[in-house]
Amino acid sequence: MERKVDHFLGNFIDATEYELPLKIVELFHRAGPNFLEIGFGGGEFLLQMAQNKPEWNFVGLELSMVSCQKLLKSVLRKGLKNLRVLLIDAQFALDRVLPSDSFDGVYMNFPCPWPKKRHSGRRLNSREFMEKVSRVLKPGGFFQLYTDSEDFALGMVSSLESTGLYNIGAMEKNPSEGVNTRYEAKWLSAGRQIFRLYSTLESSTARRDVLKEEEMPxxxxxxxxxxxxxxxxxxxxxxxxxxxxxxxxxxxxxxxxxxxxxxxxxxxxxxxxxxxxxxxxxxxxxxxxxxxxxxxxxxxxxxxxxxxxxxxxx
Ligand SMILES: C[S@@+](CC[C@H](N)C(=O)[O-])C[C@H]1O[C@@H](n2cnc3c(N)ncnc32)[C@H](O)[C@@H]1O
Structure with a gap:
């Protein structure tokens, strides 16, 4: 899969090239602050942020190769040096690939809510998922969710609570500030309500440092x-x-x-x-x-x- 995006290598991270977890210096060759977006889709949010905050570093995680290619093309066209892309399942990336205690903030905008029971394994709002997020966040770092699904947001609140690791902010309905993504525009034009949840990490989890850095096998x-x-x-x-x-x-x-x-x-x-x-x-x-x-x-x-x-x- 990485072959097709080789020519964007400057911004594409081929995690198979490295010992896991990656080191922060392999993601960015300069000091942070560092931010992560899970499931960037069209990449509108990351592009906007990276352009507005050139002194901040950004990483995007996405399952879709087409989305990665599209974002990488824009990154290249705009000459952005502070945005890097990983074609990967966020569950695996958060568990094993990204470095611990590295991100000042993690964004998740309009994740697929997967309302059907048989798809519940794909939902990115379980307690286990939020424990994985806590591993990569610096203490005091934030997690911000925008969603059109109240059920998904409520599920997230109860998962955040059950980890015992986060200070959970009040859920905002139809926040004044948006994230300007394709899905936000889609749901706004369909007259749907938008929910925003902002939480900060209180303490670290026992899951940190699960992988020692070892020799190349x-x-x-x-x-x-x-x-x-x-x-x-x-x-x-x-x-x-x-x-x-x-x-x-x-x-x-x-x-x-x-x-x-x-x-x-x-x-x-x-x-x-x-x-x-x-x-x-x-x-x-x-x-x-x-x-x-x-x-x-x-x-x-x-x-x-x-x-x-x-x-x-x-
Ligand atoms: C509904 S779209 C939202 C895209 C964008 N954030 C927006 O607001 O327009 C959800 C995105 O999450 C990605 N996604 C779903 N599960 C994922 C996972 N486990 N790891 C990484 N990306 C994932 C999908 O490929 C899709 O692009």
């Missing part, structure tokens, strides 16, 4: 390897804590100087499919992530590389 093996040992464990799940690994199959190069092992990993509920490369290097073998389909370097990915190395080592 690769292993050096001296001597020969035995790839037949993998046969017994194809498709057998290897579980360690919240990480799951499955090795699916092996592709062998001519001359048997390198192998590619197709692998699936799951961290909690975040799954990735990629290849681990084993390549002969002088008197041994290097086991490393293949550079084509690059996964995020999560604990399960590191477990996969380490486990594969120990299985094939003779």
């Amino acid at each position: 690769h292993k050096w093996l001296s001597g020969e390897i035995d790839m037949d040992r993998l046969e017994e464990i194809y498709n057998v799940p290897i579980i360690e804590g919240e990480s799951l690994v499955k090795f699916l199959r092996v592709f062998k190069s001519m001359g048997e100087e390198s192998y590619l092992v197709e692998t699936i990993t799951v961290d909690n509920d975040y799954s990735q499919r990629f290849y681990i490369n084993l390549v002969r290097k002088e008197a041994g073998w290097l086991v490393q992530l293949d550079s084509q389909a690059k996964p995020f370097r999560t604990p399960a990915v590191k477990l996969a590389v380490n486990r594969l190395a120990s299985i094939v080592q003779q």
Whole structure:
């Protein structure tokens, strides 16, 4: 996916290139304050903010590739240096990718309310979600929500309350100041009510620093390897804590100087499919992530590389 946006690399953050969580210096090469928008859609709000506040830094998270490309084009056209974009699921980004204690404010404008019960897992207003937001906020930092759905806003209030981490402001109905996004315009012209919720983070959560910064996952093996040992464990799940690994199959190069092992990993509920490369290097073998389909370097990915190395080592 990152290939298609390569030419915007200056503002696009390819999180697979880094150890997770990212460091603030990898997001911005200068001091903050730093702000985050979740689900920027057309990007109107971020563009406006980045232009009006050139001394502030902004990051946008979006699931949609088309939205990312559109915003990146505008960023490039306007020559903005203070706005960076991540094509990612906000749930994963907040949990594992973004640095802790880094943002002065997090904005969420008109998130999809997903009112149906069967879609409730996609709703970004659960207690768990707001705990993840608290990890990236600096103490005293704010979370601001604009929505046209009163149910969504009320759900957010009860989630914020149940975390015990936020000072929750009163819910404002039809606030005088808007955010000027496409969805705000859509709901205003449909005569819908708008709700604004502003809360500040009181204290930090135990979820902070969940990921230690570790080495790049690769292993050096001296001597020969035995790839037949993998046969017994194809498709057998290897579980360690919240990480799951499955090795699916092996592709062998001519001359048997390198192998590619197709692998699936799951961290909690975040799954990735990629290849681990084993390549002969002088008197041994290097086991490393293949550079084509690059996964995020999560604990399960590191477990996969380490486990594969120990299985094939003779
Ligand atoms: C209703 S639109 C609102 C867009 C924009 N904020 C506005 O006010 O016009 C919601 C946006 O959130 C994005 N989105 C939904 N779930 C997301 C997630 N888990 N992570 C990142 N973006 C998400 C969607 O792709 C969509 O662009």
